[in-house]
Amino acid sequence: MRERWQPRVREPTRRQATTSTGLVVDVRARFGFTAAPGTTDDARIRHLTMAPPPQYAARLFRRPGIGAGEQQLRAIAAEGLGEMYFRDGGRRAHGLEVESTDVDQFEIDL
Template identity: 60%
Template sequence: MGIIQDSLDKAAEHTTTRPIPKSGPAQMRFLVKAEKGSTRAVAELLGISQRTVERYVKAQLKRPRSDLAARMEREVRKRWQPRVRERAKKRAATTDGIVIETRARFGFTAAPGSTDDGRIRLITQALPPAYAARLFDAQAAGAAEQDLQNIAAEGLQEIYFKDRGRRADGLQVEFTDIDYVELDY
C-alpha cells in the first residue's frame, strides 16, 4: 500500500467509538462473525487451519503466537465498526471535509520570474468536502497511490497555494518526496 492509502486507513480507524476486542478468542469470534460464520474463510484469511480457528472460537487456544496475533489484530481493525466508519466518511465528504498534514517537497510551474524551485514544506490544511469525497471515491475504486497523491496535491494547490483562486493564477503544484502524510476527518 501507499502512504496516502495507509493514512486514509489510519484515519478511518480513529473514527471508531469502541476499542477492538483484546483477547485472541474474542478477536477470532469477531472475525468469524464478520465472515458470516465461515471458519474456513477466516482460516484462509489468516493463513491457518480451519481447526485452529475453531479452537480459538471455543477458547481452547487463548494466546496466539506473535505473527498470528498481528494478522488477527490487523484484520479485526479493518472490519471493526463499519457503520461508524461509513458515517464518518459520509460526514467528511458532505460537510466537514478532511485535514491533511504533510511534510513533502512542493515544486511549482508558474509565471516567469517566480520561485519555482521545489522545497520541503510542512503543511497542515483543511480541505473542503469535495476533495474528501474524491479521495474516498478513488480509494473505493482501487485507485493507484499516484492518483490519490494527485487528488491531495490538487486540493493543496487550490486551497493552500492559490487561496481558493484569490492568488497565483495558473500555478501548478507538484507533490513529491513525501516524508509523511497524516489525514484526519
C-alpha cells in the same frame, strides 16, 4: 494491528467528511509550482497541515473503490493543498500548478 470501523460508524463519518467537514491532511514533502512565465518557484521541503475543501475528501474516498494507487491519492491530496495553501481558495496565483515529490510524511485524518 489495523483497526476496522464498523460500517454503521464509517459511512456517516465519510458522508460528513465529503459534504461538510472535509479531512485534515498533514504532509511533509517537496512542493514546487509553475505558473506564468517568470513566476516559477523551485521546489522545497514544506510541512503543511491543512483541511482541503470537502470535494477533495469525496474524490479521495471514491478513488480506492476503483483501484487508485497511492500516487493517485497523493496527487488528489496535493491538488487540494495547492488550492488551499498556494492559490488561497482562488484568491491568488491563478493557473498555478503544484507538484509534490519526495514525500517524507503523509497522514489523513477525519
